[in-house]
Amino acid sequence: MSELTTSAVARSNVLNNPYVISELETHLALGGVSFEGETAFTKSQVAQILEITERTIDNYIASNGDELIKNGYRVIKGQALKNLRLAYVDETNFADISNKAPSLGIFSFRAVLNLAMLVTESERAKFIRSKMLDMVIDVIAQKTGGNTKYINQRDSDYLLTAYSEDVYRKQFTDALKHYLEMGNTKYGIYTNKIYKAIFCENAQEYKKILDLAKKDNVRDTMYSEVLQVIGSFENGLATQMKEKSEQLGRKLTPLELDELISQAENNAFNYPHIMMARSKMASRDLAFRDALHQKLEQYIQAVPQGDFEKFLGEKSRSLQEQLSAPETLAVLKRLKDR
Known part of the structure; x- marks a missing residue:
């Protein structure tokens, strides 16, 4: 499990596997909102999911920005931000996005998983990493009949x-x-x-x-x-x-x-x-x-x-x-x- 926090190759081998990502999205049920064809999460939501502060997230974005961007983290503004606000217009989530913010960083499901692989301060992130590794084993076993020899x-x-x-x-x-x-x-x-x-x-x-x-x-x-x-x-x-x-x-x-x-x-x-x-x-x-x-x-x-x-x-x-x-x-x- 510690290898995911230290190895970019190990993280990519999970994130590049679409079958594992699909199973994880179903089983983890992290929430988020449907936006432009995928599930999106605000920084506040990710902080709650991983049980860390938004400042901690900012620190990981600063040190691992290229990797997170590759896996779906992005900053939106203008019409895209207006559309996201509309997607959150339910009583539960609307307060999550300030009307005054000119831009907003959002995470795809893959980017949330990516961050969970990087964060070392959170027991919740550790739990998600464990689920990822279990799912990798289960998916490969299911697809190969339990034997990877051939x-x-x-x-x-x-x-x-x-x-x-x-x-x-x-x-x-x-x-x-x-x-x-x-x-x-x-x-x-x-x-x-x-x-x-x-x-x-x-x-x-x-x-x-x-x-x-x-x-x-x-x-x-x-x-x-x-x-x-x-x-x-x-x-x-x-x-x-x-x-x-x-x-x-x-x-x-x-x-x-x-x-x-x-x-x-x-x-x-x-x-x-x-x-x-x-x-x-x-x-x-x-x-x-x-x-x-x-x-x-x-x-x-x-x-x-x-x-x-x-x-x-x-x-x-x-x-x-x-x-x-x-x-x-x-x-x-x-x-x-x-």
């Missing part, structure tokens, strides 16, 4: 990406077989070296972080963007291994393949894709799986709203549902017949 597969791009990556994987293992002078341990060793080049972990480290069983296939749990980078890496290495082996007239040594991997990892063309894969893995696993990749901690960013739509929204489907869809089967058949 949440990556709910992405509509996953199935076709995984199919393509299998093709590149086969090309790479064939290249290891034909062009690398090493025993059968080479398949596991060089799979791990590719993983470490792309996301800094070997398969065993990855499994431990995601609490996967020994029999679990790590690639079945990877996001489509990560699989695309792995596939590109494997495809490029397979091509380079063949060319270099034919040029030398012999199989490559492990040191020679290590050099190719190092060159690929540091290649300027690959760099943006590798950085993207690290960020996607680190950020999404923290938000959706509550899994921290310590070696990727510097790449963690707030998960955008589009990702919540991708993995939890109405268009997201389990792999079983995708496999039963006629349009998906038609695409897979075309790929198979190529």
